[in-house]
Amino acid sequence: MNSNTKKTVYLFLNGKSKLDPIDIKIIELLKKDGRMAYRQIAEVVGKTEATIRRRVKKMLEEGYIKKFTIVVDKEAMGYTTKATIKIKPDLTKIREISNELAEIDQVTDVWRLSGECGFLIRVEIESIGDLDPLIENEIALIEGITISETCFVTKEIKSSSD
Numbered sequence: 001m002n003s004n005t006k007k008t009v010y011l012f013l014n015g016k017s018k019l020d021p022i023d024i025k026i027i028e029l030l031k032k033d034g035r036m037a038y039r040q041i042a043e044v045v046g047k048t049e050a051t052i053r054r055r056v057k058k059m060l061e062e063g064y065i066k067k068f069t070i071v072v073d074k075e076a077m078g079y080t081t082k083a084t085i086k087i088k089p090d091l092t093k094i095r096e097i098s099n100e101l102a103e104i105d106q107v108t109d110v111w112r113l114s115g116e117c118g119f120l121i122r123v124e125i126e127s128i129g130d131l132d133p134l135i136e137n138e139i140a141l142i143e144g145i146t147i148s149e150t151c152f153v154t155k156e157i158k159s160s161s162d
Helices: 021-032 038-045 049-061 091-102 128-139
Strands: 081-089 107-112 119-125 145-152
Touching: 021 038, 021 049, 038 049, 081 091, 081 128, 091 107, 091 119, 119 128, 128 145
Parallel strands: none
Antiparallel strands: 081 119, 081 145, 107 119
16 A cells, blocks of 8 residues: 555444544544634534534544543642552452542542452652552552552653643
């Protein structure tokens, strides 16, 4: 295939209608700037504002777009320290542990891992000194968990929230 050939990609997910290249471009634009006006998107993709509005509404209804949100600069807000915490759960309390971890403000990510790995969570706090109180006063109080490892992030190379 030469470099001038355009490739059309169609996605099929869980029996939902397919996303065509225009839908994919709309999503790409909204990922970069969720406040981008439909009029601006229409100009970029070569469709009418009404068409963009209809397509976005359909992608929301079908679950391709979950929500519109903002990305906060945590460092500007004072949260300059990041850490990961590996947790071994009581397997009979997985759902409760998941829900309680997700409710803690400083916990930004909760991942359930395969095998005996349990959970890996990411926390963002103002300083290293804030980690012990977070663990002692919130995380360790969750019934059925054992904290097995804590690691501070020394340099962030890439983040999905950028």
